[in-house]
Amino acid sequence: MKTITGILGLCLLLALPAQADDQARLDALKAEISKLESWLRNAQQESGQLNAALRQSDLEIAELTKQINAIRTQLTEEQARLKKLRQEQGQLRDLQQQHRQHLAEQIRAAQKMGQQGPLKLLLNQDDPQQAQRMLRYFSYFNSARIERINQILAELARLDNLAALIAASEQQLQRSEQELITSNRQLQQRKQQQQQLLAKLQGEMKTEQQRLQQKETDRKRLEQLLTEVANLLDNSPRQLDARPISSLKGRLPPPLRTAVLQAFGSQRRDGGGRHEGWLLAAREGDYVRAVHHGRVVFADWLRGFGLILILDHGQGYLSLYAHNQALLRDVGSWVNQGDIISSAGRSGGNTEASLYFEIRHRGRPQDPALWLKR
Structure with missing residues (x-):
C-alpha cells in the first residue's frame, strides 16, 4: 500500500503547476490519496472475506462430492449383492421344482405299488428279498427328498429375508444420495452468489495494477510452496517406479483428454502475466488422472488456484493440478500413472470449469507440450 501511495503521490505532484507550494491544493491531494487508500483497503478486506467464503464453499462441495461418490460405490455393491442373491434364489427354486417332480413321481409309483398291495408285489418278484429292499428304498428316498425340499424352503426364506434387508439398505442409500445431491445443489447456488458478489467487487476495483499485484502475490506464494515442497522431499523415502519421468518425455498421458484453452507462455485472460502451464477444457466432475x-x-485450497493437488515424481519433477471440484487423494498417498486423483471444477473463483496443469523441474516451469502425448 505504501508503494501505491508513493507512486500516486509522485504522479500527482509532477502534474502540479509551478505553484506547487499552494498548501491548500497539496492538502486536497493528500485527502484524495487517503480516500483512495481507504477504498482500496476496504475493497481488499471484502475481497478477502469473499475468497474465504469461496474457499469454504469449495471445500464443502468437495466433501459432499466424495460422500456422493462413496454412496454410489456402496449402491453398486449392494445392487451386485442383490443380483447375486436373486440368481441363487432362482437356482434354488429350480432345484426345489426338480425335487417336487421327483417326489411326485415316487408318490405315483408308490400309489401303483399300493394298488397291487405289498403281498402281491412280493409274490410277483422272483426274489422276495429284492422286493423288500425296493419297498425300503421307496420309503428312504421319499423321506430324504422331503427333507431336502424343507432345507431348500428354509434357505429360500433366509435369502428372501436377506434380499429384503439389502433392498431396504439400497433404498436408504438412495435417500442419502438424494439428500446429499440436494445439499450440493444448495451449496452450488450459494457459491454462485458468492462468485457474483466477488465479480462485482472486482469490477469496482478500478486499477489493473491492483489486480496484477494480487496475481503476482498468488504466484509468489505458489513458488514459495513449490520450493518448500522440493526442500521437504530432498531426504524423504521414495517408492517411485523403475522408469524415471525424465525418460518418458513426450510420452506422458495427459491429465484430461480435452482441448487446450490456453497454452504455455500465453497471456492470461485476467492480465496477470503469462501461463506457466496449460489451461485445459473440462466439464465439472470430469475425472483428472x-x-x-x-x-x-500437497492437496488443499490455495487462493488463485482453488483446490490444488501436487505430485512429486522424483528427480526434482512435480506436476500440479488446479481449479478442481474435489481432491480424491490425501497427502502422502502414492498413485500410479493414470490413477484418478481429482475431479475438475471451478474452484478458486472461476466462472467456468477447467483444469490448470503444470510440470516443473526443480521449481522451473516446463512446457507440457514437450512432455505430454497428444
Whole structure:
C-alpha cells in the first residue's frame, strides 16, 4: 500500500503547476490519496472475506462430492449383492421344482405299488428279498427328498429375508444420495452468489495494477510452496517406479483428454502475466488422472488456484493440478500413472470449469507440450 501511495503521490505532484507550494491544493491531494487508500483497503478486506467464503464453499462441495461418490460405490455393491442373491434364489427354486417332480413321481409309483398291495408285489418278484429292499428304498428316498425340499424352503426364506434387508439398505442409500445431491445443489447456488458478489467487487476495483499485484502475490506464494515442497522431499523415502519421468518425455498421458484453452507462455485472460502451464477444457466432475507415478505432497485450497493437488515424481519433477471440484487423494498417498486423483471444477473463483496443469523441474516451469502425448 505504501508503494501505491508513493507512486500516486509522485504522479500527482509532477502534474502540479509551478505553484506547487499552494498548501491548500497539496492538502486536497493528500485527502484524495487517503480516500483512495481507504477504498482500496476496504475493497481488499471484502475481497478477502469473499475468497474465504469461496474457499469454504469449495471445500464443502468437495466433501459432499466424495460422500456422493462413496454412496454410489456402496449402491453398486449392494445392487451386485442383490443380483447375486436373486440368481441363487432362482437356482434354488429350480432345484426345489426338480425335487417336487421327483417326489411326485415316487408318490405315483408308490400309489401303483399300493394298488397291487405289498403281498402281491412280493409274490410277483422272483426274489422276495429284492422286493423288500425296493419297498425300503421307496420309503428312504421319499423321506430324504422331503427333507431336502424343507432345507431348500428354509434357505429360500433366509435369502428372501436377506434380499429384503439389502433392498431396504439400497433404498436408504438412495435417500442419502438424494439428500446429499440436494445439499450440493444448495451449496452450488450459494457459491454462485458468492462468485457474483466477488465479480462485482472486482469490477469496482478500478486499477489493473491492483489486480496484477494480487496475481503476482498468488504466484509468489505458489513458488514459495513449490520450493518448500522440493526442500521437504530432498531426504524423504521414495517408492517411485523403475522408469524415471525424465525418460518418458513426450510420452506422458495427459491429465484430461480435452482441448487446450490456453497454452504455455500465453497471456492470461485476467492480465496477470503469462501461463506457466496449460489451461485445459473440462466439464465439472470430469475425472483428472495422474500423468506419472508419484506421491501426493500437497492437496488443499490455495487462493488463485482453488483446490490444488501436487505430485512429486522424483528427480526434482512435480506436476500440479488446479481449479478442481474435489481432491480424491490425501497427502502422502502414492498413485500410479493414470490413477484418478481429482475431479475438475471451478474452484478458486472461476466462472467456468477447467483444469490448470503444470510440470516443473526443480521449481522451473516446463512446457507440457514437450512432455505430454497428444
